[in-house]
Amino acid sequence: MSPNGQAGRRGDRVRSDCWISFEKTTDGGINIALKSKVESMYGDSIRATVREGLAVFGVEHANVTVEDTGALPFVIAARLEAAVKRALPDIDAEFLPEFKAHSNYGTTRNRFRRSRLYLPGDQSKLMLNAGLHRPDGVILDLEDSIAHTEKDAARYVVRNALRTVDFFGAERMVRINQLPAGLGDLEFVVPHNPHVILIPKVEDPTQVVAVDERVQELRKAHSVEAEIYLMPIVESGLGCWRAYEIAAASPNVVALTIGLEDYTADIGTQRTKEGRESFWARSQVVNGARAARVQPIDTVFADVTDMEGLLASVLEAKALGFDGKGCIHPRQIAVINRGFAPDEQEIEKAKRIVVAFDEAQAAGYGVVSLGSKMIDPPVVKRALGTVELAVRSGILARDWREGGDDA
Amino acid sequence: MPNPEMKKNAAGRMVPAEINGREAVPFRGVGKHRPDGTRAAPKVATCIDYPASGNKLVPDIKTALVEAGIRDGMTISTHHHLRNGDFVANAIFDAAAELGIKELVWFPSASFPCHKPIIEHMKNGVIHHIEGSMNGPLGDFCSHGGMRGMGVLRSHGGRYQAVQDGEVHIDISVIAAPTADPFGNAHGLTGPAACGLLGFALADSQYADRVIVVTDNLIDFPCVPWQIQGNYVDFVTTMDAIGDASKIVSGTTQITKSPDRLRIAEMAARFVRDAGIMRDGFSFQGGAGGTSLSFAIFLMDMMREAGVKARFVRGGSTQYLTRMLEEGLTDYILDGQTFDLDGVRSMRENPSHVNTSPFTSYNYHGKGCFASFVDCVVLGATEVDVNFNANVVTHSDGRLLHGIGGWQNCLFSPCVILPIPAFRDRIPVIVDEVTTLCGPGELVDVIVTERGIAINPRREDLLSAVRGTDLPIRTIEELKAEIDDLVGGAPAKPKFGDRVVAAIKWVDGTVIDCVRQLAE
Numbered sequence: 001m002s003p004n005g006q007a008g009r010r011g012d013r014v015r016s017d018c019w020i021s022f023e024k025t026t027d028g029g030i031n032i033a034l035k036s037k038v039e040s041m042y043g044d045s046i047r048a049t050v051r052e053g054l055a056v057f058g059v060e061h062a063n064v065t066v067e068d069t070g071a072l073p074f075v076i077a078a079r080l081e082a083a084v085k086r087a088l089p090d091i092d093a094e095f096l097p098e099f100k101a102h103s104n105y106g107t108t109r110n111r112f113r114r115s116r117l118y119l120p121g122d123q124s125k126l127m128l129n130a131g132l133h134r135p136d137g138v139i140l141d142l143e144d145s146i147a148h149t150e151k152d153a154a155r156y157v158v159r160n161a162l163r164t165v166d167f168f169g170a171e172r173m174v175r176i177n178q179l180p181a182g183l184g185d186l187e188f189v190v191p192h193n194p195h196v197i198l199i200p201k202v203e204d205p206t207q208v209v210a211v212d213e214r215v216q217e218l219r220k221a222h223s224v225e226a227e228i229y230l231m232p233i234v235e236s237g238l239g240c241w242r243a244y245e246i247a248a249a250s251p252n253v254v255a256l257t258i259g260l261e262d263y264t265a266d267i268g269t270q271r272t273k274e275g276r277e278s279f280w281a282r283s284q285v286v287n288g289a290r291a292a293r294v295q296p297i298d299t300v301f302a303d304v305t306d307m308e309g310l311l312a313s314v315l316e317a318k319a320l321g322f323d324g325k326g327c328i329h330p331r332q333i334a335v336i337n338r339g340f341a342p343d344e345q346e347i348e349k350a351k352r353i354v355v356a357f358d359e360a361q362a363a364g365y366g367v368v369s370l371g372s373k374m375i376d377p378p379v380v381k382r383a384l385g386t387v388e389l390a391v392r393s394g395i396l397a398r399d400w401r402e403g404g405d406d407a
Numbered sequence: 408m409p410n411p412e413m414k415k416n417a418a419g420r421m422v423p424a425e426i427n428g429r430e431a432v433p434f435r436g437v438g439k440h441r442p443d444g445t446r447a448a449p450k451v452a453t454c455i456d457y458p459a460s461g462n463k464l465v466p467d468i469k470t471a472l473v474e475a476g477i478r479d480g481m482t483i484s485t486h487h488h489l490r491n492g493d494f495v496a497n498a499i500f501d502a503a504a505e506l507g508i509k510e511l512v513w514f515p516s517a518s519f520p521c522h523k524p525i526i527e528h529m530k531n532g533v534i535h536h537i538e539g540s541m542n543g544p545l546g547d548f549c550s551h552g553g554m555r556g557m558g559v560l561r562s563h564g565g566r567y568q569a570v571q572d573g574e575v576h577i578d579i580s581v582i583a584a585p586t587a588d589p590f591g592n593a594h595g596l597t598g599p600a601a602c603g604l605l606g607f608a609l610a611d612s613q614y615a616d617r618v619i620v621v622t623d624n625l626i627d628f629p630c631v632p633w634q635i636q637g638n639y640v641d642f643v644t645t646m647d648a649i650g651d652a653s654k655i656v657s658g659t660t661q662i663t664k665s666p667d668r669l670r671i672a673e674m675a676a677r678f679v680r681d682a683g684i685m686r687d688g689f690s691f692q693g694g695a696g697g698t699s700l701s702f703a704i705f706l707m708d709m710m711r712e713a714g715v716k717a718r719f720v721r722g723g724s725t726q727y728l729t730r731m732l733e734e735g736l737t738d739y740i741l742d743g744q745t746f747d748l749d750g751v752r753s754m755r756e757n758p759s760h761v762n763t764s765p766f767t768s769y770n771y772h773g774k775g776c777f778a779s780f781v782d783c784v785v786l787g788a789t790e791v792d793v794n795f796n797a798n799v800v801t802h803s804d805g806r807l808l809h810g811i812g813g814w815q816n817c818l819f820s821p822c823v824i825l826p827i828p829a830f831r832d833r834i835p836v837i838v839d840e841v842t843t844l845c846g847p848g849e850l851v852d853v854i855v856t857e858r859g860i861a862i863n864p865r866r867e868d869l870l871s872a873v874r875g876t877d878l879p880i881r882t883i884e885e886l887k888a889e890i891d892d893l894v895g896g897a898p899a900k901p902k903f904g905d906r907v908v909a910a911i912k913w914v915d916g917t918v919i920d921c922v923r924q925l926a927e
Contacts (some may be wrong), residue, residue: 016832038833040804041898049414051894070832073895129667129857166893330666367731394877 002026004406005086008079009122010067015126018068018076020050022083022233025061030054034273036068041167049073053080055096057088073097074164075124078362086152090230096159099192102166106226107195112136113295114324114393120145121154127161132166133330136337139173142185143200151177155188162192171195173231177245179207183214190218196254201262202232203239212250227252235259236266240281241294243288255295257326258285273309275316286321289302300326307335314339339395342386350390353383358401409661410907418796418844422918426910427536427556429574434919437847442772442915443491447573449616456695462629463643468495468621469502471642475617476501480510480535481578482614487517488583488595488744490653495621497521498646500528508533512556514575515539516566516607517810521654529554538575540810541564543662543907546800549908550807552924558807558909560800562815563607563743564769564776565912572772574916580615582608582640583649588630591640595745596632596755598624598646600650603745603754605634606764612639623649634762634775648899660725660747662704663697667828667857672701674878675826676787676857680709682872684783684822692721692817693728695746699785699825703727706751710736721768724750724760732759741767741777744811769816771914776816779915783822786814790841791825793883795848795863798841800911800922804832805842805901807909807922815914818850822869829856829890834898837887842901844920845911854883861886876899902926 002003003024010019018036032047050064063079071079074097081095116137119127122145131139140158140372143150158174174189175198176182182199187261199211208230215228230253232246239246240263260278269277282298289296298317301310314336317325325336342350352370358400360368368375390396411425416433425431457463466470477483483503485496485500496515501524513525520543528534529548536556541549549558556768561870569575584593585600586915600623613617616703625645630637663669675698680686685706693703703720704727710717716735720728722742726749731737735752740760745751748811753760768777789809790798799814801807817823827836837854852869854861859881862870873880891897903923913919 038804038898040901041897042833044896044899070834072833072893127672132670132857133666331669 003087005083005088007082007086010069014069016070016072016075018066018071019080020076020079020083021065022087023063024087027061028060030059031063033065034061034068036070038068038070045073046076049076050080053077053084056093057084057090057091058093060082071122072128072231074160075157078153078160081156081236082153085396088094097164099163102165103163103193105169107171107229109227109229110295111171112389113171113297114253114340115333116171116297116324116326117327117330117333118145118175118300118328122141122146122150124157124161127165130330131166131170133290133333133336134148134168135170135327135330135333136324137171137196138167139175139198141175143175143177151181155185159188159192162189162194162349173198174345175200176211179210179224181406183210185282186211186214186218190215190224190228191222193226196229196231198257199230199232200259201235201239202246203234203242205242205245206231207255208246208249212252214353229254231255231257233257233259234285235262237263239263240284243284245290246255247289247292247294253292255292255297255323256285256289256292257297258282258299260299282317282322296321296322296325297324298322300328301332302328304332311339312333337393340389341395343391346386347390347396350383350386353380354387356402357383410905416918417917418650420844420920422507422673422921423557423907423910426559431910432917434556434913434917437849438545438813440915440917441894442572444572446571447614450612456735457686459813461637463591464589465642465644468498468581468644468646469505469621471621471644472499472502473506474642475579475619477506477508477579479508480512480618482512482514482538482576484577484580484611485516486582486605486611487515487519488602488605488607489600489650489655490602491519491521492600492651493519493521493583494646494648494650495581497524499581500525500533504531504533504661510535513537513539514577516876517812518542518545520544521660526553540812541807542810543808546807546809549866550805550922550925551927552904552908554908557907558922559912560811560909561912562769562811562914563765563813564778564816564912565773565811565916567610567765567770568772568816568914570614570915571770572916577611577615577731579610579617579619580611581621582612584620584622584635585649586624586626586630587620587643587760588626588628588637589643590628590911591618591620591635591637591643592630592633593620593622593630593635593637594630594632595634597753598622599648599652600624600655601652601751602655603751604742604762606743606762609764609766610663612636616919617641619644621646621649623647625758627810643879656745656751657747659749660695660700660727662701665697668698669701670857671826671828671855672698674860675702675824676705676880678707678853678855678860678873679706679783679822680713681865681876681878682822682869685710685713685715688718689715689716689782690717690719690721690780692783692820693725694753695725696787698787700725700727702785702826703731706731707731707736717820721777721784722750724753726750729753729760741768765813768773769813771816772916778813778816779819781817781820783821783824784817785824786817788825788827788836790836790838791827791851792841792848793887794837795851795854795883796841796844797825797846797848797851798843799845801843803838803842805903805923805925811845811911815846818846824852824853824855825851826855829858829886830894835887835890835894835896837883837890843911843922847919855884856886858889859886
């Protein structure tokens, strides 16, 4: 039988995706059978994308069937690549969509990471408008949201999305698979401007080091100048026990987070709404992260319809010392960002400290004091962060020093 | 069938100068066409011909149609208050088929997917063509050239206007009535098929030669309030059920969970607030579509927060509008149709929940109509072009899939907002030129997409009203360029044949555009 492969999604409930079947033949050129709900508008464009891709892969004779429900070009390209490489695994060439200028922005080590939105790596439709909802970060997920049979195909979608989709300034994160498979994910990610790699189910600092080393190799090979940061996820008793070591494993770790589904299973209990069973683990993560000078980030809140429960959970996380929380639905973002915003008292105190700091700077003093009290540098730093967060949360006017009203 | 002569109208569209054998006036521009002549009127009736007892009952719909003098080629009208649960329209044409009647014209106020059997009656010759909105399967049938006559799409107000002006003469009107008495008084407030009101049947009752009321909840005289007056009615008959209640109104109206739609609805509400439209005594039109419903809910929250009250809200009503009324956030609901059980209950019980008709709300050939003084409306669209022209009947692939509804009439509001996604699947919503022109750009003020808000440059007042707010105001060209880049270029234009399959009327009866048969 001639080599053949299929990839993608079809069926009545699928939208904005396509299913492609590829069969390599020995003569007769390229034959494309297309069934598309946008045939009259984009039929020619879809056929052109398929031909372009096959040329990149050096395929001259093939039968290709496309069932399309309005997939964007980068998705069609990803599905084609998966189908072709399932048939012909030795092909090295990549069918890369143009790297768009809007994908070319950076991040910083200490940026706000209040809300990070998980996006299943093989569902491009959810990615397109994700950034519009203004999460601090988006996570293109290659791990738990992807079926085992689709791990290979999701890599192409995530890679193409990193090059194509405008995330509107959100930090661009990718969650790779548990090691060792996750190390293989990195070559599909690192050359395409990811900001942070999430490493799941970490139990040992050497796992972080392994990812870091592979990232550095790939950065070098692909001349990637921007730093790529790491966020380990601890999801077991052992991982939580070693929270500090894991957070301190590499200077590129910027945050540490926790996954409670696996954790509670691992310690032999179940998640409850009150969360008493995970209190130690969450505190451990906060302390481990703080000890390593990285951001502690809380897990996701699973009930997307319960906004009050979400807010309560955010306030609890904030009280425990977390800087952020994961989300699985865009409507959770505003609630999380609001929850992590400083309250009035915090802002007033921070403003006084910042003003004192400004005055000390202007006067050339090395020491900041407020009334008779001396203010330590970490407190000043925290106050500056609080003020910035208040401004970003829309509670404080950017020009508050000039007497601007509260926003 | 060859096309009639085509003329270029004031919007630059080529339109038929004749529709199904009658001369038609090409669109002349908004507010440019001045009607002359007098209103149509049915023959003078006399009590001599009607039973003094007031009992107009006949055994069944077939008998009623025979008594009403049904003949080949007549125009039969129905209303669409029973929406996708309607049993009556299909029953009428089944009866006509049994009677061997041919070449009828169906003149519904709207059609739904439940009317798919009508396609068979068009194929077997019982129905010649439809003058009315064609949704789903009927639109598809028409687009592919299946209908012998030319379809005519009108707005709700345009339908009233066409009947009143004598453009359409209704031979027999069949009014499905959730509750009626033997004299023909009828309302939609109670009964197994309760739908709230019967406003869409008003013109039919007033102007048709013969009027048949059909009900599944016959009560003793008097049936009050008489939304339809028995004095217009010739015959009353019954059916076991006039509709499927579960498809007439929903038990509870679901709000959308789509984050993008919610974002669009929220931005539209913020626009109304921040542009200063939301102020004490204002008014707006809600709807039951996912986005317009959510818009009303967001606006309600903002009104509560700001302590602002509306004077009236235009329905389609839902539990959310009735909550506004009951909470005192609005003095009145002026309702055109009720979409859920709570809306029906409120209309039945609350005197401030008022029923309206296309005559009061929408008729352009009247001495004013409400539509022009609803402060803002939110409407849908399948496409909008860079000149703010909008399409609501065809998709970008050229298929006719929706009716106009009250959409054109609502364009006369001082602030017309279209909250629409910037693209659907791969299909951009903002285009160079709409496939079918339904609403001229001069009447469309604001496009709210998930990627930003575009304000019609003609509305400098609105532009300056929101300057300095944090609303993402952008030009329509910017939005279009961003989407075209995302979807891989503007779509190819649909391929049409020559034949005109449907005409699109403007609110004044002139022809604003037409739909051509799709090339196979």
